Each structure stands twice: as structure tokens, then as C-alpha cells.
Amino acid sequence: MGKFEITKRTNGDYQFNLKAGNGQVILTSQGYSSKAGCENGIDSVKTNSKIDERFERKTSTNGKPYFNLKSxxxxxxxxxxxxESTASRDNGIESVKNNAPSAEVVDLS
Incomplete structure (x- = not known):
């Protein structure tokens, strides 16, 4: 089962990582100035991860595939x-879809 981990950056902002059951980070947030904003971001991931159209499949300037989840x-x-491959990226998307909706939230900040 996946989990969201809330941490604090060196600049004081909060962020979250969604980790799969094996502990691998599968999604990282932006920085939030408040913990409440970070928690709202987690709620948004839980909601939007159920909708395939919210996943933006991209390729970086160095040719590596990645994705964004949008609200x-x-x-x-x-x-x-x-x-390393579009197949791996697509597996990552499926992992977010499977883990995010029921993932627990762990506050490490």
C-alpha cells in the first residue's frame, strides 16, 4: 500500500512524496508555504489520480519520459x-492510480 510523506524543505516550504508499497517515490509535489496547502495538494492527488486525462505524458529535453498529474x-x-522508457513511465502512472486514492498520510515535517 502506498503512502504520502509530508516533509519540510530547507527553505521552509512543505512538500509531499507519494511512495509505492515498495518505498519508491512515484510522485513529488511542488513546494507549499503552509502545511494546509500541502495537505490540500494530497487531497487533489487522491481525487485526480482516478482520472486518466489528468496525467500529462511528457518527454524531457534529454529524451527521458516522465509525467505530470494535473488538477x-x-x-x-x-x-x-x-x-528510461515510455513503458516504465506508463507503469508509474498506473502505480499512482493504484496507490494514491487509499494512501495513508505520514507527516515527517
């Missing part, structure tokens, strides 16, 4: 790691 207003709420 209904088009704002990016999470970004994946860089993958």
Missing part, C-alpha cells in the same frame, strides 16, 4: 521521476 484547473499537482 481540474490544469495546475500541476505532482511530477514523476525521469524514466
Amino acid at each position: 481540474s484547473n490544469g495546475q500541476i499537482i505532482g511530477t514523476s521521476e525521469m524514466y
